[in-house]
Amino acid sequence: xxxxxxxxxxxxxxxxxxxxxxxxxxxxxxxxxxxxxxxxxxxxxxxxxxxxxxxxxxxxxxxxxxxxxxxxxxxxxxxxxxxxxxxxxxxxxxxxxxxxxxxxxxxxxxxxxxxxxxxxxxxxxxxxxxxxxxxxxxxxxxxxxxxxxxxxxxxxxxxxxxxxxxxxxxxxxxxxxxxxxxxxxxxxxxxxxxxxxxxxxxxxxxxxxxxxxxxxxxxxxxxxxxxxxxxxxxxxxxxxxxxxxxxxxxxxxxxxxxxxxxxxxxxxxxxxxxxxxxxxxxxxxxxxxxxxxxxxxxxxxxxxxxxxxxxxxxxxxxxxxxxxxxxxxxxxxxxxxxxxxxxxxxxxxxxxxxxxxxxxxxxxxxxxxxxxxxxxxxxxxxxxxxxxxxxxxxxxxxxxxxxxxxxxxxxxxxxxxxxxxxxxxxxxxxxxxxxxxxxxxxxxxxxxxxxxxxxxxxxxxxxxxxxxxxxxxxxxxxxxxxxxxxxxxxxxxxxxxxxxxxxxxxxxxxxxxxxxxxxxxxxxxxxxxxxxxxxxxxxxxxxxxxxxxxxxxxxxxxxxxxxxxxxxxxxxxxxxxxxxxxxxxxxxxxxxxxxxxxxxxxxxxxxxxxxxxxxxxxxxxxxxxxxxxxxxxxxxxxxxxxxxxxxxxxxxxxxxxxxxxxxxxxxxxxxxxxxxxxxxxxxxxxxxxxxxxxxxxxxxxxxxxxxxxxxxxxxxxxxxxxxxxxxxxxxxxxxxxxxxxxxxxxxxxxxxxxxx
Amino acid sequence: xxxxxxxxxxxxxxxxxxxxxxxxxxxxxxxxxxxxxxxxxxxxxxxxxxxxxxxxxxxxxxxxxxxxxxxxxxxxxxxxxxxxxxx
Numbered sequence: 001x002x003x004x005x006x007x008x009x010x011x012x013x014x015x016x017x018x019x020x021x022x023x024x025x026x027x028x029x030x031x032x033x034x035x036x037x038x039x040x041x042x043x044x045x046x047x048x049x050x051x052x053x054x055x056x057x058x059x060x061x062x063x064x065x066x067x068x069x070x071x072x073x074x075x076x077x078x079x080x081x082x083x084x085x086x087x088x089x090x091x092x093x094x095x096x097x098x099x100x101x102x103x104x105x106x107x108x109x110x111x112x113x114x115x116x117x118x119x120x121x122x123x124x125x126x127x128x129x130x131x132x133x134x135x136x137x138x139x140x141x142x143x144x145x146x147x148x149x150x151x152x153x154x155x156x157x158x159x160x161x162x163x164x165x166x167x168x169x170x171x172x173x174x175x176x177x178x179x180x181x182x183x184x185x186x187x188x189x190x191x192x193x194x195x196x197x198x199x200x201x202x203x204x205x206x207x208x209x210x211x212x213x214x215x216x217x218x219x220x221x222x223x224x225x226x227x228x229x230x231x232x233x234x235x236x237x238x239x240x241x242x243x244x245x246x247x248x249x250x251x252x253x254x255x256x257x258x259x260x261x262x263x264x265x266x267x268x269x270x271x272x273x274x275x276x277x278x279x280x281x282x283x284x285x286x287x288x289x290x291x292x293x294x295x296x297x298x299x300x301x302x303x304x305x306x307x308x309x310x311x312x313x314x315x316x317x318x319x320x321x322x323x324x325x326x327x328x329x330x331x332x333x334x335x336x337x338x339x340x341x342x343x344x345x346x347x348x349x350x351x352x353x354x355x356x357x358x359x360x361x362x363x364x365x366x367x368x369x370x371x372x373x374x375x376x377x378x379x380x381x382x383x384x385x386x387x388x389x390x391x392x393x394x395x396x397x398x399x400x401x402x403x404x405x406x407x408x409x410x411x412x413x414x415x416x417x418x419x420x421x422x423x424x425x426x427x428x429x430x431x432x433x434x435x436x437x438x439x440x441x442x443x444x445x446x447x448x449x450x451x452x453x454x455x456x457x458x459x460x461x462x463x464x465x466x467x468x469x470x471x472x473x474x475x476x477x478x479x480x481x482x483x484x485x486x487x488x489x490x491x492x493x494x495x496x497x498x499x500x501x502x503x504x505x506x507x508x509x510x511x512x513x514x515x516x517x518x519x520x521x522x523x524x525x526x527x528x529x530x531x532x533x534x535x536x537x538x539x540x541x542x543x544x545x546x547x548x549x550x551x552x553x554x555x556x557x558x559x560x561x562x563x564x565x566x567x568x569x570x571x572x573x574x575x576x577x578x579x580x581x582x583x584x585x586x587x588x589x590x591x592x593x594x595x596x597x598x599x600x601x602x603x604x605x606x607x608x609x610x611x612x613x614x615x616x617x618x619x620x621x622x623x624x625x626x627x628x629x630x631x632x633x634x635x636x637x638x639x640x641x642x643x644x645x646x647x648x649x650x651x652x653x654x655x656x657x658x659x660x661x662x663x664x665x666x667x668x669x670x671x672x673x674x675x676x677x678x679x680x681x682x683x684x685x686x687x688x689x690x691x692x693x694x695x696x697x698x699x700x701x702x703x704x705x706x707x708x709x710x711x712x713x714x715x716x717x718x719x720x721x722x723x724x725x726x727x728x729x730x731x732x733x734x735x736x737x738x739x740x741x742x743x744x745x746x747x748x749x750x751x752x753x754x755x756x
Numbered sequence: 757x758x759x760x761x762x763x764x765x766x767x768x769x770x771x772x773x774x775x776x777x778x779x780x781x782x783x784x785x786x787x788x789x790x791x792x793x794x795x796x797x798x799x800x801x802x803x804x805x806x807x808x809x810x811x812x813x814x815x816x817x818x819x820x821x822x823x824x825x826x827x828x829x830x831x832x833x834x835x836x837x838x839x840x841x842x843x
Contacts, residue, residue, distance in 0.1 A: 179773055179801050186800040190821045198825040206808060214780040214805050215773075274828040 009050050010103050011372070016043040017096045018446070021089065025449040028085045034074075041070045047095070048241075056108055058116030059098050062091050064241070065120035072127035075246075082457065084126045089450065091119045167196065168232055169267075170223040172243040173203055178217050183239075185221060193235055194227030197271040222267045268299040269325050276322040289318050296325055378436070385426075385433050386720035390739045392426050393717070395419040397742045434623055439479045441519040441528065442470030447483070448490060448517060455494045462501050462512040463494065469519035474526040475623040481600040482528065482620065485593040489530045489616050490515070492590065497534030497614050507611060509533065525602075525619045537608040539565035549574065566608050567703075570594040598752070601627075601644065627721040629738075629748055631714030632697060634678050635685070638714060640738065640748035641697065647705070649713050650696045657694070666707060668698065677709040681754050682733070701755045708751075721748060763788035764814070767795040767802070776801035783809040792817050798826065806830055 023040040027033060048063035066088055072078040094115060098108050170192065174185040189198060203220040206212070225232055229245065236243045272292040297312050312324050395415055403412035445467050456463040474482075493515055501511040516531040539562035546552045546568045552560065560568075568574060570590045597604045602620035621644070629640035650668065657675060658665050664675040675696065679686050697708040719738035724731060735750040758778040759766040765782045767790065779802055790806060792798075793815025798806075803826065806813070813830055816823045 174800070184773070184800050186798065186803050186826070190825060195825065199829050200803070200807070200826075202807075209784065209808060212780070212805075212808050214776040214801050214808075217800065217804065219800065219804055219807075270829075 006054060006102070009054065010099055013047045013050065013099050014096065016047050017092055017099070019043050020047075021092050021450055022446055024085060024088055024092070025453060028080060028082065028453070031080055037070060037074045041067065041074055044070060045241075054102075056098065056102060058108055058112035059095050059102075061116045062095055062119045062123075065123040066091050067241070069123050069127055076127070078127055081126075085453075086457075087119070087122050087126065089454075091123055094119055166247055168225050168227070168229065168245050168247060170221075170225060170232065170236070170243055170245050172221040172223065172236070172239065174217045174219065174221075174239065174242055176217050178242075179215050185217065185219065185239075188236075188239065189221045189223055191235070192223050192225050192227070193231050194225040195223060196226050197224035197267060198222070199267045199270060224267070224271070265299045266329065269296050269329055272296045273322040273325040273329070276318045276325075285318060289321060292318075292325075293321055296321075296328075300328065382433055382437070383720075385430050388426055389430065389718070389720065392419070392422050393740065394742060395422065434475065437476045437623070438473040439476050440470060441472045441474065441479060441482070441526065442467075444479055444483050444486060445470045445517055445519070448486070451487065452490065452494065452515060455491065459494060460500060461494065461498050463498060464512050464514050466514060466516040467518075468516065472519040472521050472526055473622075474620065478526065478600060478602075478620050478623065481596065482618070485596045485604075485618065486517070486528065486530065488590070488593045489618075490517070493530060493532040493534065493614065493616075497532040497536070499535050503535075507535075521622065522619065524622050526622050528618045528620070530616045530618075531613065533613040536610040536612055536614055537566050537569065537606075538610050539563075542566060542568050546571065546574065563607075566606050569606070570604065601642070627738075627748070628716060628718055629721075629746070630697070630716050631746065632678070632695075632708075632710040633712040633714055634682070634710055637684070638740075638744070638746055639678070640719065640746045641699070641708075641751065642735070642748065643716060645699045645701065645751050647698045647700055650698060650707070651693045652696045652707070652709075653693055666696070668705070668707070671705070673698065673705045673707045675707040675709055676755060678749075679709075699751055701751050706751075706755055719746065719748070758782060760787075761791075764791050765789075765811075766791045767798070767817075769794065770797040771795055771799055771802040772797070773799045773801045775799070776805055780805045783811065787811055789814050791815050792822075792827070792830070794818060795822065798822055803830075 020040050020043040023036045023043070027036050027040065030036070044063050044067045048060055048067055051060045051063065069078075069084070069088060073080055098112055101107070101109055172185065172189060174183060175181075178185060186200075189195075189200075192198075199222045200219055201222070203218050206218065227235075232245055233240075236245070272295050275288065276292050293312055300312070312321060312328070396419060399412040399415040399419065401412075402408045402415060448467070449465055452463055452465045498513040498515065499507070499509075504513065505511050514531075514533050516529070518529045518531065520527050542565045543552070543557055543560060546565070547554070547557045551568060551571050551574060570593070574590065594604050597618055597620070600620055602618055604619075605617045606614065607617075608614040628643035630643055630646050631638050631640055633639075652666055652675075656666050658667075664677075665672050666675055667673070675694075677686070678684075694709045695712055697710060697713070699706055699708055721736040721738055723729075723736045724734055733750055733754045734747050735753075736748050738746050738748065740746050757768045758771065758775050759768055760782060765779065765787045767779075771779070776799060783805060787809075789812040790809065791814045792806075795817040796819045798817065798819075807830070813827075816827055
């Protein structure tokens with residue numbers, strides 16, 4: 001039993017950790033992508049934050065270290081090295097593993113605490129922090145050294161301004177439960193060294209007074225301090241995760257947000273107005289006035305309100321300037337607020353609770369609603385649609401019976417009309433259900449950047465992974481069946497296809513290889529290609545190896561084409577690796593890949609050119625839920641044959657059949673095609689009265705054309721194929737069963753199992 | 757300490773985290789003003805109740821830090837803000 005909160009945490013954390021991993025990998029390639037680093041930081045921050053709700057300190061600890069590392073990257077411009085990425089990735093893995101364990105066992109493994117400590121130490125080692133406390137203080141963010149806004153600093157109250165150093169803005173949002181931990185945020189704020197301004201606001205929309213909870217901290221403090229950064233960090237070390245220190249650069253007040261004053265600008269303005277209204281010795285008055293005017297004007301200009309700034313310049317007296325500032329504040333901040341009794345949330349404040357965890361750009365208000373549905377419920381829906389299709393298919397039988405058996409032709413026609421209507425609705429329903437099951441291929445692809453990166457590092461190769469067409473959609477089952485074969489093929493490309501950098505350079509190629517994962521939709525197939533620009537497959541080497549391993553005989557060795565030879569890598573027991581590495585090359589692999597792909601109803605092909613690279617192409621059905629089969633009759637029995645194997649139907653006169661010893665063959669467009677009789681394959685009695693013609697279904701089995709002799713062709717239909725299970729699962733030669741409209745069971749043949 | 761004098765709630769001496777509930781209950785019972793002149797220490801929880809109550813405040817806190825930094829924004833309407841991690 002896990003409670004809902006934990007289940008939600010697990011699901012959310014998984015998603016965020018996956019996102020974080022993708023962002024981290026992207027950052028390694030493009031370290032300047034600030035949007036990524038922000039998102040990465042936020043993902044980890046969110047998971048870490050929610051992890052505090054549960055008794056899983058190792059997770060919190062590891063993520064905290066990761067968060068601190070990324071904060072250092074984000075705000076101190078710490079460069080990400082591959083080693084740091086390694087460490088961070090394995091920390092994310094640890095967290096992900098523990099979250100899995102949490103779901104399975106409701107607890108973390110016993111060794112977690114030790115592992116967490118190691119991982120955290122490793123991570124903290126990357127941002128020069130001699131001790132744990134210093135590391136924590138580091139989390140308070142050393143801002144990137146932007147040019148100190150001298151004008152702003154000058155503007156501050158002369159007596160408190162010991163030095164014309166930089167000003168720091170501290171945004172401190174105490175945890176909601178902080179009172180229960182004995183914290184007193186106001187006290188901490190008041191004790192801030194070099195305090196130059198303080199303001200306080202609701203962190204999220206305030207509840208009506210009746211529902212107000214005095215012990216639920218809902219405040220955010222804005223502080224401006226003149227103290228140097230290390231001192232601030234030391235001061236805030238215990239609330240490092242709740243506070244952000246940033247330098248106050250004028251450029252950071254984006255003009256884009258000028259319609260509502262940015263909070264720092266607002267705070268500075270109010271600070272200035274407050275200061276002006278406070279009694280001061282006459283000697284200080286002119287200085288105060290000048291500095292307040294300058295601070296306010298600078299702040300306004302930085303917020304893109306240049307005209308308001310010039311208006312302030314006209315105010316001569318302290319009181320007049322204070323009033324002018326108040327006027328600006330009143331005009332620019334209509335959101336001004338909001339005690340408990342006017343709790344109507346401002347639109348921009350609506351997702352306030354979620355604000356720390358979400359990017360929540362203003363335009364994201366009309367978010368698409370996404371429903372998470374248990375897959376079991378969905379499978380049930382899918383089965384019901386399948387049964388509906390079967391039930392629907394019985395109507396034409398009924399119509400025929402009405403006509404033939406009861407002589408009610410008119411009724412039969414009406415049933416057929418109704419059938420048309422129901423058929424259309426069922427088809428739409430089926431389409432809709434299938435559409436829900438469709439998933440973008442990107443779901444599988446997103447796991448590869450990490451894999452490729454790790455493998456390439458392990459193998460000492462340089463690889464750029466290019467992913468295209470990740471939006472291509474296919475059925476969930478298809479997508480899920482795709483991962484293992486892809487993984488194997490990518491490993492193979494990295495291990496065998498792509499050369500080490502030096503070898504590439506010697507061959508006149510760029511040191512960094514390109515590995516492309518490309519997906520596209522081609523008719524009712526999803527095609528996925530794995531393209532590398534490595535050394536390619538040398539057919540001569542393959543032929544020799546295949547011969548040595550006894551996979552082909554001497555005759556075949558001499559007749560085999562290069563293309564066919566390349567396909568030999570899919571034969572069982574074939575491995576061309578000079579040495580066995582732990583990446584690939586144990587001689588199992590490509591044949592397993594082929595088997596898996598074929599099991600999913602797909603096909604695999606390969607093209608390769610020596611020194612230029614290899615392209616592996618997987619084609620998979622878009623959907624596995626509905627199979628198109630052709631029914632064939634053998635005597636009185638009906639069988640189904642998957643349509644993707646059927647090439648054509650031929651009526652073959654008996655005299656065109658050539659006997660070659662015990663085998664039969666016929667000529668189809670100048671090619672000899674072997675002929676098998678389905679009856680003998682299934683060990684069923686032959687047709688009693690052999691006709692002059694044999695109905696032959698030309699099918700492709702394992703790449704070879706075969707003619708399949710049957711009694712008569714039936715129709716093509718879409719069926720929901722049910723695999724043989726239970727006691728039947730051992731029976732070979734059938735890939736499954738389905739129900740026909742008249743209630744009969746149709747056996748669908750597995751031609752490969754029958755013929756090969 | 758939270759004291760009551762007619763329509764006025766008086767904050768005297770240290771107003772601790774425990775006092776926040778008393779203060780809140782006093783506010784709920786209805787009051788016209790809050791006198792902060794005797795206040796030498798104000799816990800955040802009490803501060804929050806003062807901000808939520810939106811009652812007229814009288815006097816200036818005895819503590820200089822409170823007088824300098826907290827009194828001004830206690831008087832002014834509080835701004836609704838959102839905490840943004842990324843800024």
